[in-house]
Amino acid sequence: MKLTFPYMGSTIIYQKLLQLLDHEVIMPPRPTQRTINLGVKYSPEFACFPYKVLLGSYIESLELGADTIITSGGHGPCRAGLYSEIHLKTLRNLGYHVDMIVFDDIYHYPKLFLERLRMIKNHKSFLQLIRAIYTSYQLAHAIDSLQKFMEIKQAYELEQGAFAKAFEIMRQKFAKAANTVKDVQCLQREGEMLFSSIPVHEPPESQKVRIGIVGEIYVVIESSINTGIAALLNKLGCEVTRSLYVSEWVDHALPRFIKKSDTAIIKNSKKYMEMGIGGHEIHNIGHMIHYKEQGFDGIVHLMPFACLPELITQSLIPKISIDLDMPILTLAIDEQSGAANTLTRLEAFVDLVRNHKLQKAG
Amino acid sequence: MTAARIGLPTALMHSYYRSFWKPFFEELGLEVIETGPTTKAILNKGIRYSVPEICAPMKIYTGHVLELLDQGVDWIYIPRFVSIRKGDVFCPKFLGLPDMLKHTIPDLTSKMVTHHLNVKHENIACMKEYLEIGKLFTSNYRKIKNAVQTGRKKWLEFRKYCVLERYNCQTANGKVFTGKPALQSDLPIKIGVIGYVYNVYDDILGMDIISRLYKLGANTVTFEMLEQGEIDRQLRGYKKRLFWAFSNKLLASAHQFFRDATIDGIIHVTAFGCGPDSFLGKILEINFSQSPKPFMTVRVDEHTGESHLQTRVEAFIDMIAKSKNFKE
Ligand code: SF4
Numbered sequence: 001m002k003l004t005f006p007y008m009g010s011t012i013i014y015q016k017l018l019q020l021l022d023h024e025v026i027m028p029p030r031p032t033q034r035t036i037n038l039g040v041k042y043s044p045e046f047a048c049f050p051y052k053v054l055l056g057s058y059i060e061s062l063e064l065g066a067d068t069i070i071t072s073g074g075h076g077p078c079r080a081g082l083y084s085e086i087h088l089k090t091l092r093n094l095g096y097h098v099d100m101i102v103f104d105d106i107y108h109y110p111k112l113f114l115e116r117l118r119m120i121k122n123h124k125s126f127l128q129l130i131r132a133i134y135t136s137y138q139l140a141h142a143i144d145s146l147q148k149f150m151e152i153k154q155a156y157e158l159e160q161g162a163f164a165k166a167f168e169i170m171r172q173k174f175a176k177a178a179n180t181v182k183d184v185q186c187l188q189r190e191g192e193m194l195f196s197s198i199p200v201h202e203p204p205e206s207q208k209v210r211i212g213i214v215g216e217i218y219v220v221i222e223s224s225i226n227t228g229i230a231a232l233l234n235k236l237g238c239e240v241t242r243s244l245y246v247s248e249w250v251d252h253a254l255p256r257f258i259k260k261s262d263t264a265i266i267k268n269s270k271k272y273m274e275m276g277i278g279g280h281e282i283h284n285i286g287h288m289i290h291y292k293e294q295g296f297d298g299i300v301h302l303m304p305f306a307c308l309p310e311l312i313t314q315s316l317i318p319k320i321s322i323d324l325d326m327p328i329l330t331l332a333i334d335e336q337s338g339a340a341n342t343l344t345r346l347e348a349f350v351d352l353v354r355n356h357k358l359q360k361a362g
Numbered sequence: 363m364t365a366a367r368i369g370l371p372t373a374l375m376h377s378y379y380r381s382f383w384k385p386f387f388e389e390l391g392l393e394v395i396e397t398g399p400t401t402k403a404i405l406n407k408g409i410r411y412s413v414p415e416i417c418a419p420m421k422i423y424t425g426h427v428l429e430l431l432d433q434g435v436d437w438i439y440i441p442r443f444v445s446i447r448k449g450d451v452f453c454p455k456f457l458g459l460p461d462m463l464k465h466t467i468p469d470l471t472s473k474m475v476t477h478h479l480n481v482k483h484e485n486i487a488c489m490k491e492y493l494e495i496g497k498l499f500t501s502n503y504r505k506i507k508n509a510v511q512t513g514r515k516k517w518l519e520f521r522k523y524c525v526l527e528r529y530n531c532q533t534a535n536g537k538v539f540t541g542k543p544a545l546q547s548d549l550p551i552k553i554g555v556i557g558y559v560y561n562v563y564d565d566i567l568g569m570d571i572i573s574r575l576y577k578l579g580a581n582t583v584t585f586e587m588l589e590q591g592e593i594d595r596q597l598r599g600y601k602k603r604l605f606w607a608f609s610n611k612l613l614a615s616a617h618q619f620f621r622d623a624t625i626d627g628i629i630h631v632t633a634f635g636c637g638p639d640s641f642l643g644k645i646l647e648i649n650f651s652q653s654p655k656p657f658m659t660v661r662v663d664e665h666t667g668e669s670h671l672q673t674r675v676e677a678f679i680d681m682i683a684k685s686k687n688f689k690e
């Protein structure tokens with residue numbers, strides 16, 4: 001069994017988990033234009049953009065020799081829960097001999113869930129499985145915490161690319177040496193020290209611009225398809241905070257009793273949306289309000305083109321923007337989004353945000 | 363005192379549940395205002411208040427709501443369809459519809475009558491969901507119960523015409539409300555039309571495709587003619603069904619239509635940008651790639667021209683007629 005998995009965020013987390021369980025792992029390559037083109041070619045025109053990218057990514061992993069895909073399932077109301085079904089149908093129809101191990105909701109299909117767990121457990125004991133999961137979980141949090149740090153301080157780096165370089169060094173170290181929770185903790189500290197040693201020039205508080213990013217999970221997390229939006233904003237001198245990181249996505253997927261809750265944030269969204277409608281909309285709206293409370297200056301809302309729940313969110317945004325007195329930019333991401341185009345729109349937006357801030361101050 | 367006027371936007375699920383809603387609200391003593399078939403003017407109103415990328419059915423619904431506001435009704439009924447079958451839900455846009463309208467159309471909030479429709483059966487006429495709505499207009503419990511019952515009876519009648527006498531949504535409404543029987547004659551060709559009621563029977567989106575086919579010599583069958591039990595039977599082979607109630611109905615009817623030897627061809631009518639249909643379409647494409655039965659997808663939106671639709675439908679029927687003649 002040669003396993004591969006969906007490309008999302010820092011893939012070394014999943015790689016680590018599977019390697020700790022002695023699986024042979026085929027790493028999905030970072031999505032490129034080719035990946036996207038492949039996905040688009042074999043997807044329905046109005047499939048979600050993440051669906052298309054993942055399909056392209058699976059094809060590339062299969063080309064590298066993978067024969068089994070591990071992924072998550074779900075049961076609606078949005079389309080993501082059906083990705084695996086349609087992906088598998090499509091891939092087999094294209095002639096690939098491929099299996100999928102789909103982790104569906106433990107509540108809906110408890111037996112199936114355990115069966116799947118047994119499959120990926122390999123010859124290891126359950127204790128070892130739990131240890132491996134826990135280690136990867138900590139790894140996810142460690143990497144995300146470094147990334148959060150970076151997306152704020154990178155705005156002020158004196159030498160361009162210094163943070164990116166340091167992050168890459170750390171990523172490789174994590175991939176190689178983070179095999180226990182202790183390793184992870186050591187490396188995280190090392191990373192923090194490395195980051196703190198990078199020279200920055202921070203402007204006075206009144207001139208700092210803080211941008212919050214919200215949106216559909218895949219385009220928020222995956223920098224290879226959101227044209228590296230956090231880095232672009234950093235380059236324009238803005239601090240960036242995202243509403244979602246991989247580790248938090250894992251937190252969401254956890255069974256309810258161990259889940260860290262952000263009910264307080266979600267509760268705020270009630271005024272605009274009575275119930276969750278399938279994506280991360282109530283989370284997103286809650287975060288918009290939360291950003292306001294924390295004194296952010298602007299919000300970027302990322303959505304895959306024609307995303308169902310985010311279109312509803314987009315419809316609400318003019319009202320939210322007025323209520324919060326906060327500039328909000330919606331960017332639709334699809335196969336044609338290029339960095340140059342995004343940069344132009346971001347530049348204009350950041351100007352607007354700065355003016356808005358000045359006006360409020362004056 | 364004149365009766366308060368409640369508006370029913372004649373879009374989305376309206377034609378499927380009209381036979382319940384209209385008598386229900388009338389029994390409560392309200393005057394029911396319907397916006398009627400979608401016009402260009404209604405569509406344009408909707409477009410002005412919608413984000414450009416949203417699907418046309420949502421824009422059209424928005425237009426009907428604005429039309430009702432312009433007509434100065436006292437109330438507008440905008441239900442939130444959550445589920446009409448255990449395990450199935452509605453498309454995320456339906457789930458967020460009242461929120462979206464409330465925050466995009468000024469002055470709507472005070473007139474909007476809304477609630478969650480979350481039931482286990484497509485027969486939504488029950489006290490559990492409609493007691494609260496009734497209470498907005500009367501404190502008389504019996505009156506509400508009576509209204510629900512009257513509405514339910516009408517709706518069941520509507521469903522009976524669909525299932526037993528093969529009326530479609532539109533003709534069944536005609537029969538229930540005016541007693542007008544459906545045009546039915548022995549035509550040489552039979553086509554299965556798969557599509558949501560708000561696409562197929564909308565004047566702007568569906569462009570009267572059913573009558574067009576009829577004029578070209580084809581009778582049609584649609585998903586409304588299948589009973590829920592039949593729908594579930596057709597989908598037994600699926601480990602995982604689709605999530606959306608009406609998408610599942612379409613998927614099931616497609617199975618039934620492909621299997622039914624008396625049906626000569628199948629047309630899928632779908633809106634541009636429809637998320638659920640993107641997956642439904644893919645499943646049909648793969649599952650029935652081996653079937654010899656002609657299958658065509660017609661994508662419609664607010665810009666689709668009539669001549670485009672007519673040409674495609676004509677070509678499709680032509681092809682079927684030729685191959686039939688050839689066989690005989
Ligand atoms: S949230 Fe958007 S991207 Fe995700 S499944 Fe739904 S439509 Fe697709």
Ligand code: SF4
Binds near residue numbers: 417
């Ligand atoms: S099912 Fe399709 S057409 Fe209907 S509201 Fe949802 S996206 Fe629009």
